[in-house]
Amino acid sequence: MKYWFRDLPIKWKLTVVSLVVTSSVLLAASIAFFVYDQVSFRKQLLNQVASLAGVVGANSTAALTFRDARVAERILSTLGTERHVMFSVLYDSKDTVLATYRRPDIEQDLYPSLVVPNGYHYHAGRLCVFAPVVLEGERIGIVCLIYSMDPVYARLGRYAAVVLTVLGASILAAWALVSYLQSYVSRPITRLMETADQITAGGDMNLRAEGEGGDEIGALVMGFNTMLDQIEVRDVELREHQKKLRSLAAQLVLTEERERRRIASGIHDSICQMLVVANMKLSMLSEYGDRNAVIQSITEAEDLINGALSEARSLTFQLSPPVLYEFGLDEALHRLTEQVASQYELNVVFEGGQSEREVSEDISVILYRAVRELLINAYKHASAECVVVNVTGSDNRVRIMVKDDGIGFEPKTSIPRGSSGFGLFSIRERLSHIGGKMVVRAAPGAGTTVILDVPLAADDAVLNS
Amino acid sequence: MKLLPRVAVAAGVVLLAAGMSRAQTNAAAPGDVSEYRLKAVFLYNFAKFADWPDGTLGEPGEPIVVGVYDAKPFEGAFGDLEGKRAKGRPLILLEGQTFSELEGCHIVFLNAPDDLLIKSLLQRLRSRPVLTVGERTGFCRWGGIVNFSMQEGRVRLQVNRVAAEKAGLQLSAQLLEVSELVDKGDD
Numbered sequence: 215m216k217y218w219f220r221d222l223p224i225k226w227k228l229t230v231v232s233l234v235v236t237s238s239v240l241l242a243a244s245i246a247f248f249v250y251d252q253v254s255f256r257k258q259l260l261n262q263v264a265s266l267a268g269v270v271g272a273n274s275t276a277a278l279t280f281r282d283a284r285v286a287e288r289i290l291s292t293l294g295t296e297r298h299v300m301f302s303v304l305y306d307s308k309d310t311v312l313a314t315y316r317r318p319d320i321e322q323d324l325y326p327s328l329v330v331p332n333g334y335h336y337h338a339g340r341l342c343v344f345a346p347v348v349l350e351g352e353r354i355g356i357v358c359l360i361y362s363m364d365p366v367y368a369r370l371g372r373y374a375a376v377v378l379t380v381l382g383a384s385i386l387a388a389w390a391l392v393s394y395l396q397s398y399v400s401r402p403i404t405r406l407m408e409t410a411d412q413i414t415a416g417g418d419m420n421l422r423a424e425g426e427g428g429d430e431i432g433a434l435v436m437g438f439n440t441m442l443d444q445i446e447v448r449d450v451e452l453r454e455h456q457k458k459l460r461s462l463a464a465q466l467v468l469t470e471e472r473e474r475r476r477i478a479s480g481i482h483d484s485i486c487q488m489l490v491v492a493n494m495k496l497s498m499l500s501e502y503g504d505r506n507a508v509i510q511s512i513t514e515a516e517d518l519i520n521g522a523l524s525e526a527r528s529l530t531f532q533l534s535p536p537v538l539y540e541f542g543l544d545e546a547l548h549r550l551t552e553q554v555a556s557q558y559e560l561n562v563v564f565e566g567g568q569s570e571r572e573v574s575e576d577i578s579v580i581l582y583r584a585v586r587e588l589l590i591n592a593y594k595h596a597s598a599e600c601v602v603v604n605v606t607g608s609d610n611r612v613r614i615m616v617k618d619d620g621i622g623f624e625p626k627t628s629i630p631r632g633s634s635g636f637g638l639f640s641i642r643e644r645l646s647h648i649g650g651k652m653v654v655r656a657a658p659g660a661g662t663t664v665i666l667d668v669p670l671a672a673d674d675a676v677l678n679s
Numbered sequence: 680m681k682l683l684p685r686v687a688v689a690a691g692v693v694l695l696a697a698g699m700s701r702a703q704t705n706a707a708a709p710g711d712v713s714e715y716r717l718k719a720v721f722l723y724n725f726a727k728f729a730d731w732p733d734g735t736l737g738e739p740g741e742p743i744v745v746g747v748y749d750a751k752p753f754e755g756a757f758g759d760l761e762g763k764r765a766k767g768r769p770l771i772l773l774e775g776q777t778f779s780e781l782e783g784c785h786i787v788f789l790n791a792p793d794d795l796l797i798k799s800l801l802q803r804l805r806s807r808p809v810l811t812v813g814e815r816t817g818f819c820r821w822g823g824i825v826n827f828s829m830q831e832g833r834v835r836l837q838v839n840r841v842a843a844e845k846a847g848l849q850l851s852a853q854l855l856e857v858s859e860l861v862d863k864g865d866d
Contacts, residue, residue: 276853279724280836281717285857350727350765 224403228396229389236388237381244377255369260334260341263361266296267345271357274304274347278312278355286313293359300324300340301360307353324360331356339363402431406438419446458639477529484525492518535582543578543612544605547585551603554586558593566605573612577648577668581614584641588616588664591637596620596662610670617663622656641666717834718788718814718827719756722747725786725810725825726765728854732847735808736785742771746784748791748800750774778803786810789823797821808847819861824848828859837861 222230270289277286286304293299293315301324302315309329316323326342331353334343340360347355402425409423419442425435495515502508530536538546544566551564573581585603592598598620606613641664642652650668726743736743743765747753750772763770775781776791778800787809789797797813801822804811811823818826819839824846826837836858843850 273853276728276851276857279727280721280854280857281834282857350767 223400225396225400228399229392232392232396233385233389237385240381240384244381248373248377251373252366252370256366259361259366260343263341263343263359264334264345266293266299267343267357267359270302270304270359271345271347271355274357275349275354278304278306278347279349281306281312283313287315289313290315298362298365299359300362303358304347305329305356305358307355309356312355326358326360329356329358336363339367399431402426402435406431406435410438413442419449462640462643480525480529485522485529488518488522488525492522538578538582539575543573543581546578546582547603547605547614550582550586551589551601554589554593558590560589560593560598561600562589563600563602564605565602573670577612577670580644580648581612581666581668584644584666585614585616587637587641592616592618592620592662596622598661607670612668612670614666615663616666617661619661622658622660622662624658625654625656638664713756714829714834715753716756719753719760721827721834721836722786722788722812723760723763723765723770725812725854726770728851729786729810729843730849730851731785732808735847736766736768740768742769743786744771744773744784746773746775746781746787748774748776748781748787748789752790782807782809784809786812788812788814789818790814797823805842805845810846810848811842824850825858826861835859 219227219230270293273289274286276282277289290302290304290313293302294317297317299315300317300320303311303325304313306312311325314323324340326337326344330344331346332344334341336342339362341363343359343361345357345359346353347357406423406425409421413419413421422439422442423435425432425439492515495511495518499508499511502511535546535550537549548564548566551562554560555562589601589603592601596618598618601616601618604615604617606615638652638654645652645666645668648668650666653665653667654662655665656662722745726745750757757772760770761772773780773784775784781787781800782804785808787804789800789811790813791797791800794815794817797815797818798821801811805822810825812825812827813819813823814827816828819837819842822839822842822845824839824842826839828835828837836854838850838855838858838860840850840855840860840862
């Protein structure tokens with residue numbers, strides 16, 4: 215039953231619920247009226263029969279007193295006008311029968327099994343009423359009336375017929391009304407469901423559910439549409455993100471390739487050349503007999519090897535700055551600013567030494583690269599003349615501010631576009647990867663300030679992932 | 680004038696026997712109830728079905744007096760009726776043979792053995808507010824008001840409404856209903 219109801223369409227649920235409620239209420243009301251009617255009707259009938267017995271008794275006082283059975287029977291025979299009186303007995307003061315009356319169609323006497331001075335009982339579909347006959351305060355006899363319950367049963371039958379008719383008609387009327395009215399509730403839900411089905415099947419996120427009214431269903435439709443809007447916005451963002459990630463991956467490959475080529479050409483152009491010449495110089499030693507010439511060749515070879523060493527160190531530094539590992543982030547950033555200042559003829563001010571705690575290598579590398587990127591951005595894209603790098607820190611965070619006096623940009627429009635946007639995007643991604651964040655304050659002609667804020671106790675799990 | 684002696688025991692036994700035989704018969708006068716017992720009960724009950732002229736019954740609470748010319752046939756049938764009440768008054772029984780003894784009674788049962796004596800007493804009681812009761816054929820014709828007549832072994836009532844009117848008595852319709860009316864003295 216429960217499952218059967220659960221799987222019914224809303225339209226039918228509403229109809230079933232309404233009909234069940236309507237018929238239950240009607241039935242309960244009918245039963246209440248029915249019971250009330252029966253009780254009051256029986257009471258009324260009882261009063262009627264009791265007063266009839268009283269009248270008969272009052273008329274029978276002389277017949278009882280003077281023991282006149284003939285007159286008593288004549289009095290009882292007047293009950294013939296009451297067609298539901300089946301049998302009647304007049305008892306004297308000693309409960310002896312003085313006279314009886316029997317309806318002509320009744321075949322045998324219906325004496326009560328128990329005679330009481332006053333009261334009534336129901337037996338075998340009959341009402342048996344006793345009324346005392348009193349003369350001057352003294353009970354001189356009893357009238358007993360056996361009354362047929364046919365009127366009660368007839369009324370019962372009529373009532374049941376009326377109730378069933380009214381119930382049937384009401385349920386039909388209720389069904390007609392509910393069938394019409396339920397569509398106000400079920401139609402918006404059906405429409406919403408159809409829209410959801412269409413979106414699921416066709417994937418068309420531009421579809422929207424039609425809603426009306428300010429009720430819960432209206433709110434549901436509105437919520438559904440808002441949800442679709444949000445999904446659409448997120449979809450666009452996600453696609454943009456994916457595009458950037460793909461671009462970033464390609465860029466990374468290119469950068470790596472370029473870097474490799476640079477290192478290769480560096481090694482080829484300088485170190486290899488120097489080592490070749492040094493090799494040549496050393497091989498020439500065997501040909502020289504002159505001690506001075508040998509010494510000169512060795513000196514030249516030493517110079518070449520020293521040059522190669524120096525070149526190799528420089529390359530190593532660019533590839534992976536050893537200062538970062540040896541002296542920490544603060545010092546590495548200091549040297550970076552100096553290097554950039556000399557390399558790009560840029561005025562770079564470093565304000566550091568505030569960070570009290572040691573920053574882990576992973577975070578240091580990311581921050582170092584980020585600052586480097588920002589400095590190069592300031593030179594290349596912002597045409598800045600002066601850049602300030604400020605490092606502060608607390609127990610659990612490190613905060614680096616890179617502020618330039620360049621041309622600036624419109625953050626909302628420029629950030630996601632172009633190579634500078636790509637750089638910022640990349641930094642933001644890397645920072646978020648270690649639980650940090652980047653705040654950019656920029657305006658056209660007012661320079662750019664970028665703040666990198668990173669928690670020191672970066673979650674290992676985050677880093678490892 | 681003397682009060683009847685209480686002979687309640689014998690009457691009580693008879694009554695008990697009658698009460699126990701709750702035979703559902705159509706009998707108006709059960710055979711085991713004696714004629715005079717019935718007459719005694721009827722005499723007392725006339726007080727409930729008759730109205731006397733104002734003032735005749737005396738102050739409230741004063742008794743209604745039932746006079747009997749000869750109490751012998753009753754054989755104590757009055758015993759358990761003593762102390763009964765009607766119209767809110769006690770009923771008392773008097774036995775008396777002379778007019779002076781009977782004229783103060785409200786109900787008088789004239790069962791004198793001599794018809795002439797009865798007629799003479801009736802003559803003198805006629806215009807007085809006394810309910811005269813007899814048991815002789817012709818009692819109503821002689822001017823009596825109620826007569827016990829034996830019919831088919833049962834005690835029947837005969838009533839002379841003219842005599843009742845003369846005596847200033849009002850008999851209830853119910854009493855008249857159970858009685859044979861002999862207004863013209865045709866009993």
